Amino acid sequence: MSTRSGIGYDSHRLAAGRRLVLGGVEIEGAELGLEGHSDADVLTHAVVDALLGAAGLGDIGQHFPDTDKRYRDADSADLLSEVCSFLEDHAWTIVHIDATVVCERPTLGPYRDRMRTCLAATAGLRPLEVNVKFTTGEGMGFVGRGEGIGALAVATVERAQ
Numbered sequence: 382m383s384t385r386s387g388i389g390y391d392s393h394r395l396a397a398g399r400r401l402v403l404g405g406v407e408i409e410g411a412e413l414g415l416e417g418h419s420d421a422d423v424l425t426h427a428v429v430d431a432l433l434g435a436a437g438l439g440d441i442g443q444h445f446p447d448t449d450k451r452y453r454d455a456d457s458a459d460l461l462s463e464v465c466s467f468l469e470d471h472a473w474t475i476v477h478i479d480a481t482v483v484c485e486r487p488t489l490g491p492y493r494d495r496m497r498t499c500l501a502a503t504a505g506l507r508p509l510e511v512n513v514k515f516t517t518g519e520g521m522g523f524v525g526r527g528e529g530i531g532a533l534a535v536a537t538v539e540r541a542q
């Protein structure tokens with residue numbers, strides 16, 4: 382069995398008049414949302430990049446260019462689903478995903494289980510095989526100033542040699 386891990390990182394700017402979607406879950410009543418070509422779900426994007434990295438299959442920008450009109454306001458859960466199928470085509474099985482969202486506000490803890498469940502369902506995993514953590518910027522940097530949200534993820538995949 383060949384086992385590999387990959388990392389993913391993403392960040393998006395916060396803006397008025399946008400929905401805040403993280404891990405496929407809409408954060409209700411958020412004053413600001415994330416700006417981007419798709420729904421700007423920074424957590425799902427980091428997970429997609431971690432999966433592609435683990436499988437050695439490039440990055441999210443190669444597969445879903447932001448110059449492509451098909452991905453305008455795209456639901457990132459659909460992109461994740463497409464990438465999971467792509468990995469399956471290459472005989473990779475996803476074993477585990479771990480992620481951290483770096484966000485000053487709002488408080489995301491109440492959404493943790495929904496994000497895990499949603500990401501797991503999309504990736505064909507059990508919720509216990511997906512971990513989502515939260516931290517803040519402690520007032521420092523673009524996160525601390527409330528300019529944006531960042532996310533990091535690590536994915537582990539395996540396949541027969």
Ligand code: MG
Binds near residue numbers: 391392417422423426
């Ligand atoms: Mg992104």
